Amino acid sequence: MSTTDVAPQGTGGQLGRKRIVNDMSIQVATVNGSGSQSSNTVLLRAIFQMGVPVSGKNLFPSNIAGLPTWYTIRANKDGYIGRKKEIDFLVAMNPETAQDDVMSLNPGGSVLYDEPLALHKLRNDLVFYSVPYDKLVAAVCPEAKLRKLVKNMVYVGVVAQLLEIDMGEVEKAIRKQFAKKVKAANLNWAAAQAGFDYAKASLVKRGAFYIERMNKTAGKIIIDGNSAAALGCMFAGCTVVTWYPITPSSSLVESMIEYMKEHRIGPDGKATFAIVQAEDELAAIGMVIGAGWAGARSMTATAGPGISLMSEFAGLAYYTEVPGVIWDIQRVGPSTGLPTRTSQGDILSTAFLSHGDTKHIMLIPCSVSECFSMAQDAFNLAEQFQTLVFVMSDLDLGMNNWMSDPFEYPTTPIKRGKVLTKTDLEKLGGFARYKDLDGDGVGYRTLPGTDHPAAAYFARGSGHNEKSSYSERPDDYENNMERLNRKFETARSFVPRPEIQMGTSARIGVIAYGTSHWGVSESRDQLRSEYGIETDYLRLRAYPFTREVHDFVEQHDRVYVVEQNRDAQMLSLLKLDLKPELTTRLRSIAHLDGLPLDARSVTDELSTMEGK
Amino acid sequence: MATTPTSEPRSSEPKTNRIGLTVIDYKGGKTTLCAGCGHNAISERILEAMYEMGVQPERVVKLSGIGCSSKSPAYFMNRSHSFNAVHGRMPSVATGAMLANRNLLALGVSGDGDTASIGIGQFVHLMRRNLPLIYIIEDNGVYGLTKGQFSATADLGSKLKTGVINDLPPIDTCGLAIELGATFVGRSFSGDKKQLSALLKAAIAHHGTVMLDVVSPCVTFNDHEGSTKSYKYVKDHDEILQEISFVPHFEEIDVEYDPGSTVNVTMHDGSHLQLRKLEEDYDPTDRIRAMTRLAEAHDKGEVLTGLFYVNPKAPTFLDMLNMVDEPLATLPESLVRPGREALEAAMEELR
Numbered sequence: 001m002s003t004t005d006v007a008p009q010g011t012g013g014q015l016g017r018k019r020i021v022n023d024m025s026i027q028v029a030t031v032n033g034s035g036s037q038s039s040n041t042v043l044l045r046a047i048f049q050m051g052v053p054v055s056g057k058n059l060f061p062s063n064i065a066g067l068p069t070w071y072t073i074r075a076n077k078d079g080y081i082g083r084k085k086e087i088d089f090l091v092a093m094n095p096e097t098a099q100d101d102v103m104s105l106n107p108g109g110s111v112l113y114d115e116p117l118a119l120h121k122l123r124n125d126l127v128f129y130s131v132p133y134d135k136l137v138a139a140v141c142p143e144a145k146l147r148k149l150v151k152n153m154v155y156v157g158v159v160a161q162l163l164e165i166d167m168g169e170v171e172k173a174i175r176k177q178f179a180k181k182v183k184a185a186n187l188n189w190a191a192a193q194a195g196f197d198y199a200k201a202s203l204v205k206r207g208a209f210y211i212e213r214m215n216k217t218a219g220k221i222i223i224d225g226n227s228a229a230a231l232g233c234m235f236a237g238c239t240v241v242t243w244y245p246i247t248p249s250s251s252l253v254e255s256m257i258e259y260m261k262e263h264r265i266g267p268d269g270k271a272t273f274a275i276v277q278a279e280d281e282l283a284a285i286g287m288v289i290g291a292g293w294a295g296a297r298s299m300t301a302t303a304g305p306g307i308s309l310m311s312e313f314a315g316l317a318y319y320t321e322v323p324g325v326i327w328d329i330q331r332v333g334p335s336t337g338l339p340t341r342t343s344q345g346d347i348l349s350t351a352f353l354s355h356g357d358t359k360h361i362m363l364i365p366c367s368v369s370e371c372f373s374m375a376q377d378a379f380n381l382a383e384q385f386q387t388l389v390f391v392m393s394d395l396d397l398g399m400n401n402w403m404s405d406p407f408e409y410p411t412t413p414i415k416r417g418k419v420l421t422k423t424d425l426e427k428l429g430g431f432a433r434y435k436d437l438d439g440d441g442v443g444y445r446t447l448p449g450t451d452h453p454a455a456a457y458f459a460r461g462s463g464h465n466e467k468s469s470y471s472e473r474p475d476d477y478e479n480n481m482e483r484l485n486r487k488f489e490t491a492r493s494f495v496p497r498p499e500i501q502m503g504t505s506a507r508i509g510v511i512a513y514g515t516s517h518w519g520v521s522e523s524r525d526q527l528r529s530e531y532g533i534e535t536d537y538l539r540l541r542a543y544p545f546t547r548e549v550h551d552f553v554e555q556h557d558r559v560y561v562v563e564q565n566r567d568a569q570m571l572s573l574l575k576l577d578l579k580p581e582l583t584t585r586l587r588s589i590a591h592l593d594g595l596p597l598d599a600r601s602v603t604d605e606l607s608t609m610e611g612k
Numbered sequence: 613m614a615t616t617p618t619s620e621p622r623s624s625e626p627k628t629n630r631i632g633l634t635v636i637d638y639k640g641g642k643t644t645l646c647a648g649c650g651h652n653a654i655s656e657r658i659l660e661a662m663y664e665m666g667v668q669p670e671r672v673v674k675l676s677g678i679g680c681s682s683k684s685p686a687y688f689m690n691r692s693h694s695f696n697a698v699h700g701r702m703p704s705v706a707t708g709a710m711l712a713n714r715n716l717l718a719l720g721v722s723g724d725g726d727t728a729s730i731g732i733g734q735f736v737h738l739m740r741r742n743l744p745l746i747y748i749i750e751d752n753g754v755y756g757l758t759k760g761q762f763s764a765t766a767d768l769g770s771k772l773k774t775g776v777i778n779d780l781p782p783i784d785t786c787g788l789a790i791e792l793g794a795t796f797v798g799r800s801f802s803g804d805k806k807q808l809s810a811l812l813k814a815a816i817a818h819h820g821t822v823m824l825d826v827v828s829p830c831v832t833f834n835d836h837e838g839s840t841k842s843y844k845y846v847k848d849h850d851e852i853l854q855e856i857s858f859v860p861h862f863e864e865i866d867v868e869y870d871p872g873s874t875v876n877v878t879m880h881d882g883s884h885l886q887l888r889k890l891e892e893d894y895d896p897t898d899r900i901r902a903m904t905r906l907a908e909a910h911d912k913g914e915v916l917t918g919l920f921y922v923n924p925k926a927p928t929f930l931d932m933l934n935m936v937d938e939p940l941a942t943l944p945e946s947l948v949r950p951g952r953e954a955l956e957a958a959m960e961e962l963r
Contacts, residue, residue: 063874221962231958237948239940259958262948270936272947274711279737286697286734290708293695294673294716295941297948298708312698320695406959409952414945447941448673448693449713453637455670458686460696470641470686484750 018208022052022089023133024079028157029101030152031094033065038188038354039152040071044398044401045173046156046165047075048222051206051214055081056401057596062247062340068097075211077183079328082229082398082518083596089163089209091155102126104227106568110207112158129199131158136198140190153188156197161209162203167196171323221406225397226301228368230256231407233299234263237414238325240298241275242287247339248395249329281306285313288324292317293459295419295447301327304346305334307353307390313355314388318484320459321443323382323389323417325375330394332594339474341594342395344514344564351543351573356462357481361491362543366517370541372407377496382498383417385442385491394564396515396596418444422452430454433468434480440488488544495542498549506534508610509556511549513540513570515596516562522599523606530603531612535560540570543578553582560606562589564597630666630862632956636863638663638686650802650828651684651750657805658719659688659747664795665860672717673709677702677731680757680830681723681750700731703738707929711938714930717816718745719791725755728764728783735785739821741929744873746815746822747794749785750802752830753841760833765825785825787906789898791923795820797902798919801846802828809884810856811919817860820881820928827915846915853905853918855888880924887919896922 026043030036037058037348044056052075061067074084080420086106092098092113099122102111107125133151141150153174161171170192178185192243229252233241241260243253257275264272278284284300291298302310307328310361317324330346352359363374374391382389420431424447431454434443443466446455457468464480465471512520517539527533538552553559553574561571575583589605591597626634631728643652662672669691676682679700685694685792697705706720727735729748753766761930762770765785766778789797796818800808808826815822827846829835840849854875859865861882869876869886875896877885887896895901902921909916934944 073728124642219963221959223962231955235949235955237943237945239943240708241947242711251942263954264935264948266947268935272936272940272943273932274933274935276707276711276933278704279733282701283734283737286701286704287708287711289697290675290695290705290707290710291712291941294709295939296708296712298712318700406963407955409955410949414949446693447713448669448709449716449939449941451668451670453670453691454689456693458694458696461698481651484809521759 003118004229006372014058019210020208021210021212022075022214024075024147024209025084025086026073026075026089026091027087027101028071028091029094029097030071030156032061032063032067032069032334032401034093034152035149036069036071036093036152039156040073040403042170042173042177043071043156043159043193044155045176045222046160046169047073047211048217048403049169050166050211051171052077053079053081053209053216053537054403057083057396059595060340060398068094074235077214077216080522080599082431082522085598085600089159089207092117092160093152093155108208110162110209112162114154118142119606127156129162129203131155131195131198135193137191139189139193146187150187150191154195155193157192157197158199158203160192161196161199162205162207163209165211166213167193210341217403219406220403222401222403223368224251224399224401225365225368225371225393226252226329226399227255228371228407229375229391229393230259230400231270231370233325233379234259235410236297236376236379238297239273241273241285241295242278242284242291242298242300244278244281244284244302244306246281246303246306248399249303249306249327249351251399252301252327252329278491281309282313285324289313289317292324292382293448297383299325299327301329303329303331303339304590307350311354314360315356316461317388318354318358318360319461319466321386321445322459323386325378325382325389327393329393329398330392338594340395341517342564342596343592343594344392344394344516344542345564345569347392347563348567348569350392350571359488360388360390361385361495361503362392364392364497364513364541366539368397368402368404369407371397374496376410376412380412380415381491382495384415384494385487386417386445387487392514394515396575414521418442420444420446420455421538422450422455423456425450425452432466433457434464434483435466436483436486440490441483442490492544492546493545495546497546498541498552499539500548500552501537503534503536504537507557508533508535509552509559510535510537511540511552511559511570511574512537512562516564516591519597519599519602520562523582523602526599526603527606531607531610533607533610543573544576549574550578550582553578553585557585558587559585560587560589560609562591562597562602563593566590568594615877619887629663631668633663633669635660635663637691637899638669638689640690641686643687645683645687646832647681650752650830651679651681652687653805654748654750654828655684655801657690657812658806659722661809661816662689663776665816666811666862667717667816669956671715672719674721675702675706675709675725676720676721677726679723679726679755681721684750685721700726701734702726702736703731704749706766707743709744709932710743712941714883714935715939720745720747722747722749723751723763723764723782723896724751724753728785729929732783736788736792739789739823740760741795742793742795742820742908742926743929744820747824749825751785751825751830751841752828752834753839754755754830755833756830756833767840770840773836783911784941786823786920787903789823790902790906793821794823795926796822796925797875797921799917801824801850801915802826803843803847804850804917807852807856807917810858813858813860814879814883814885814919815880816858817881817883818922819924849913849915851909851914851916852890853894853916854890855922856919857886857888859884877922877924877962885919885922896920
């Protein structure tokens with residue numbers, strides 16, 4: 001047998017009639033370094049261009065070439081773009097994982113495989129399509145060394161034919177992907193066409209899945225969270241970026257380098273920014289603090305291990321009251337293993353990062369558009385409150401492609417906070433750096449280089465009085481710590497408020513944050529339609545918690561806190577903040593397998609906990 | 613020759629420098645270091661040099677790490693902003709400050725523990741960047757604030773008060789600095805007023821990283837018989853490489869020098885360094901020779917002092933970043949937030 005698909009016994013006829021439109025998950029299982037990223041992006045974009053809501057998630061190893069990698073495209077007419085647990089259509093390109101990949105599918109799924117793998121022998125409840133890739137590639141690609149890369153574009157053509165994706169959109173996506181390389185575009189387009197022609201001539205469609213044109217993506221963009229953050233920081237007026245490469249944050253700064261070169265170099269060729277690759281994360285945060293102290297809008301991007309290394313400096317910035325922005329693109333834990341998997345595991349350690357009494361403002365974006373807008377918030381809050389602001393993104397948001405409305409140009413001006421100039425000092429005669437004149441806990445600062453004899457102050461750690469003079473007096477220390485607390489309390493009213501979805505009668509509340517939002521939103525619909533469970537929902541967007549968070553818990557009998565870590569970190573933070581009698585209402589739904597949270601897992605767990 | 617204030621003092625008025633400030637304008641708080649500590653002498657030399665060079669105190673930023681040395685910026689130049697960082701990590705804070713405002717004159721004060729042990733990582737990367745910064749190590753070979761443990765610059769065989777002998781070789785911070793790219797590297801002694809003053813003034817005139825290792829005896833924990841960082845030991849073993857004169861750019865050169873016996877180095881700002889050779893053929897612009905001479909000194913047990921290496925022409929880290937001339941810190945919104953059309957263009961690419 002060669003080119004015909006094998007109908008699953010007993011169910012073949014039914015499958016042939018069933019038609020599932022714009023609701024599927026396509027997984028491409030391949031080998032790291034084989035160039036499949038371009039093919040997957042083309043497939044994703046072609047579906048997007050047909051107006052179908054889509055998301056793409058890359059599950060990749062900590063490796064440059066040779067290890068298995070999976071890319072999952074979800075198309076969903078209802079706009080669910082979180083991860084779907086079940087795979088409907090498998091493109092099996094990796095011999096090493098093919099068997100496991102096939103065995104994990106639900107009955108009725110489709111498998112596209114390389115002919116020699118003979119995967120059709122594994123199961124009889126799936127639809128199999130075989131493709132003689134090598135033969136097809138050889139025909140369109142005379143250069144042997146390019147064949148490995150072009151091979152991947154063949155499956156794009158096959159998938160397009162089987163799912164009825166418009167080849168015109170495939171070509172458009174290929175031309176966009178290889179915009180600057182016409183030869184590569186032509187070669188890849190030929191490969192896609194070869195796949196399409198082969199499928200049309202030799203495969204019989206038996207699977208249930210189809211893509212049909214709709215109009216839900218008009219005007220939308222596709223971007224990853226790190227690029228969105230980079231754009232946001234550029235428009236926030238960031239001037240100093242320091243960094244140390246670490247997955248999954250590196251692409252944030254790399255993207256920023258590109259954007260800044262394009263938009264922040266003047267006609268004279270001079271840059272309105274400095275981007276410095278530091279020797280480690282300790283130096284990166286030190287530079288952020290030095291630059292923030294001297295008046296720049298400074299930032300760094302890192303992940304959990306970097307956050308740990310920045311701990312000591314973060315405390316110093318808290319005590320010296322220096323602004324700075326730190327992007328934490330969260331990932332799974334220390335050292336080797338799963339650094340390329342997503343997590344929300346830095347919440348608790350970042351909230352109190354450092355020694356002594358410290359606490360930090362955290363902003364938590366759930367979408368690419370919030371990566372953009374919270375960049376503005378982060379810099380403004382950092383300067384308003386003269387403190388570090390941590391933006392808690394994660395690998396799923398940062399490195400994956402997300403569909404979004406275009407970003408809106410920032411409407412609020414850049415706010416530099418309480419900074420005294422030479423003119424101010426001439427009027428005032430002098431100032432006390434750490435004195436709370438306005439009752440909000442925030443003092444006035446001067447920038448080094450301010451040309452006035454009374455401008456200077458001495459920035460140091462725990463031991464200083466209001467005038468920033470060295471002091472070991474107990475009352476000076478205590479007064480200062482109380483003021484810092486006042487400042488944090490003030491910040492409660494200025495950080496982004498939670499997003500709340502409330503009905504009238506639900507007794508059950510759900511709290512989530514960051515990328516958990518997508519799985520939770522979909523799960524709430526599942527809970528309603530499958531179990532009749534109504535839920536209200538609060539999506540946290542910042543720490544410290546605003547008043548609404550307390551009210552929300554107060555208004556519900558049980559509140560499920562859904563998060564992507566083992567130890568219910570956000571729930572623990574909530575417990576510290578809530579009235580003691582309210583804390584017993586909190587229940588944890590933890591997700592910690594390193595994969596983005598999917599709706600089904602939440603639905604299963606919450607319904608079980610509700611006794612359904 | 614020493615630099616003198618340029619304005620003639622009237623009998624009733626205090627002496628002023630070329631920008632009209634008195635030496636009082638460069639004073640700091642009262643020192644809390646031990647009486648006789650070498651660090652206090654260094655603080656004095658720093659403020660004198662700043663005064664004599666006519667540096668506006670508001671343009672200076674003082675940065676330090678942790679340790680006795682790092683407390684000292686509180687004891688000079690109160691009119692300059694100051695930042696007391698964490699242990700061993702002042703270089704990164706200084707780097708950030710200079711990125712934010714390239715017009716500042718940055719002075720970093722560190723110690724031997726703060727530099728050569730906990731701070732060695734940031735130290736080497738600072739040297740390699742040639743950031744415009746005067747980096748001073750107040751080097752006494754011991755941790756003072758924690759009561760006298762050896763640091764990594766303690767010499768082999770040096771003895772603590774408790775009788776403990778150091779059995780590990782020292783890190784030569786000057787050798788490291790030259791190897792890694794610092795462009796003005798010297799060693800001095802807190803007790804050598806003339807040499808230290810000349811080096812500090814030249815440091816102010818330099819464009820790039822200045823690394824000065826100043827041996828500064830700890831009177832409390834490391835000034836005894838058997839210590840190689842005691843006043844007596846350093847005086848007995850001080851091997852002076854050259855006699856250093858500094859003529860600032862705002863003064864005329866009034867002494868002819870003999871090219872055979874004196875090396876003249878023109879600094880970036882037009883000042884002149886005149887180095888009267890005490891060793892034949894020593895050329896402080898020869899990097900390889902400088903490293904060889906330091907290795908020789910090490911083998912001979914000399915405390916070699918003087919200007920080991922200078923390169924007034926190398927581009928600094930800030931030059932290489934190609935930034936606008938104004939400080940990044942105070943650029944207006946119109947320069948740091950691109951217009952609507954830039955966002956629209958970026959969005960269009962993503963559609």
